[in-house]
Amino acid sequence: MASRKTLCVAVAIVRLMLGIALPASAHHSYAAFDMSKRLLVKGTVQSFEWANPHCWLKVVVPTEGGGNSVWNVEAGTPNVNARRGWSPADIHPGDKVQLILFPLRDGSPGGSLVSITLADGRVLQAR
Amino acid sequence: MRIGVHGVLTVALLSGWFGVVEAQVSEAPPDSGPKSAPFSFPPLPKDAPKPSPDPHDLQGTWVHEGKPNRQIKTDEGEALPYLPAARAVVDHRAKLDANGTPVINPSSLCRPPGLLWDFELNFPFVIAQNSREIVFVFEEFHAVWRIFMEPDAAPSTSTTYEGSSTGHWEGDTLVVRTEGVRADTWLDIAGSTHSAAAIFEHRIRKSTDDTLEIKLTVTDPKMYSTPWTITRTMNWRPDMRLLGEYNCESSIGTASEAARYHVYVDKSKKAP
Numbered sequence: 383m384a385s386r387k388t389l390c391v392a393v394a395i396v397r398l399m400l401g402i403a404l405p406a407s408a409h410h411s412y413a414a415f416d417m418s419k420r421l422l423v424k425g426t427v428q429s430f431e432w433a434n435p436h437c438w439l440k441v442v443v444p445t446e447g448g449g450n451s452v453w454n455v456e457a458g459t460p461n462v463n464a465r466r467g468w469s470p471a472d473i474h475p476g477d478k479v480q481l482i483l484f485p486l487r488d489g490s491p492g493g494s495l496v497s498i499t500l501a502d503g504r505v506l507q508a509r
Numbered sequence: 510m511r512i513g514v515h516g517v518l519t520v521a522l523l524s525g526w527f528g529v530v531e532a533q534v535s536e537a538p539p540d541s542g543p544k545s546a547p548f549s550f551p552p553l554p555k556d557a558p559k560p561s562p563d564p565h566d567l568q569g570t571w572v573h574e575g576k577p578n579r580q581i582k583t584d585e586g587e588a589l590p591y592l593p594a595a596r597a598v599v600d601h602r603a604k605l606d607a608n609g610t611p612v613i614n615p616s617s618l619c620r621p622p623g624l625l626w627d628f629e630l631n632f633p634f635v636i637a638q639n640s641r642e643i644v645f646v647f648e649e650f651h652a653v654w655r656i657f658m659e660p661d662a663a664p665s666t667s668t669t670y671e672g673s674s675t676g677h678w679e680g681d682t683l684v685v686r687t688e689g690v691r692a693d694t695w696l697d698i699a700g701s702t703h704s705a706a707a708i709f710e711h712r713i714r715k716s717t718d719d720t721l722e723i724k725l726t727v728t729d730p731k732m733y734s735t736p737w738t739i740t741r742t743m744n745w746r747p748d749m750r751l752l753g754e755y756n757c758e759s760s761i762g763t764a765s766e767a768a769r770y771h772v773y774v775d776k777s778k779k780a781p
């Protein structure tokens with residue numbers, strides 16, 4: 383049976399492999415994001431910008447205290463997203479969405495998008 | 510109709526007004542990793558036009574479909590032969606990156622990324638040519654690389670993002686010599702560097718009917734102990750000929766985007 387140490391090493395390697403997968407638009411450092419961690423975030427779209435060099439999502443997420451926090455998410459680059467099947471008309475304010483993202487290292491509500499699940503169930507990849 | 514306090518409470522609880530019914534932020538499932546490695550585009554339509562059979566006619570639209578390399582290696586699979594000056598720059602950039610205060614490269618300011626990134630990332634480019642000049646127009650940042658086939662016509666001014674390039678044919682291979690490339694362009698995402706005295710030699714040829722081989726040799730005695738070479742293959746993609754917009758329209762330069770980018774350069778300021 384694999385030892386706990388072996389298992390930990392294997393997990394670390396897998397996470398590293400996932401973490402170093404570069405976005406096609408890797409033109410800036412991703413030091414701001416914790417690429418070893420992926421979060422599932424559920425919320426409501428406040429705004430969506432289809433803009434170069436990156437699309438941006440703002441998503442309102444309920445907090446445990448009964449309030450809201452706004453997550454600011456870098457969401458791929460328009461040309462690459464379009465070639466992956468995205469359209470600027472896919473996302474609207476008020477849409478209920480689920481995000482997979484690499485979170486900001488400093489703990490601020492935000493991150494770099496891996497994928498988004500739309501209200502109709504479609505999944506759009508940003509990486 | 511009147512709804513009592515108990516009714517309001519019941520509705521509130523059912524609709525999740527009071528607290529979070531289920532966690533809105535949680536660790537993502539293990540199988541939710543990036544899906545883009547290796548990067549791939551939709552297949553080329555079967556009825557797409559073919560490139561010219563003339564090996565000296567490179568015109569059309571091409572793209573690198575290989576995975577971008579964070580830290581490039583030579584064709585022999587070895588690390589770049591850094592001299593101490595280059596090693597110091599790369600280590601400095603890596604250290605700042607690890608600290609969460611990365612050095613901003615030209616590309617992250619929406620300036621042309623330089624001759625290596627032009628081809629390394631997965632954005633298409635269009636080649637147009639006549640007997641005097643061959644021009645590469647890149648989707649990313651709309652960078653333009655002009656190769657003058659008449660050496661006397663090549664501008665020799667100050668350094669630029671793409672440098673000054675002259676070309677000639679050796680058989681079916683286009684050989685391009687470029688100098689005068691700005692020293693602040695990065696050779697890879699990890700921050701490999703070059704001096705303003707670096708010479709870039711591209712050898713470009715049609716390796717098959719629908720692929721373009723680009724072999725680049727960098728000679729830079731100030732930064733590298735020996736010349737080194739990398740080779741990349743570009744695929745024929747006439748379906749991408751329109752090139753998308755890639756100008757930083759609402760991003761760099763606007764107040765909101767400047768605030769966003771503080772997350773990269775100033776941890777004391779939070780993203781909006």
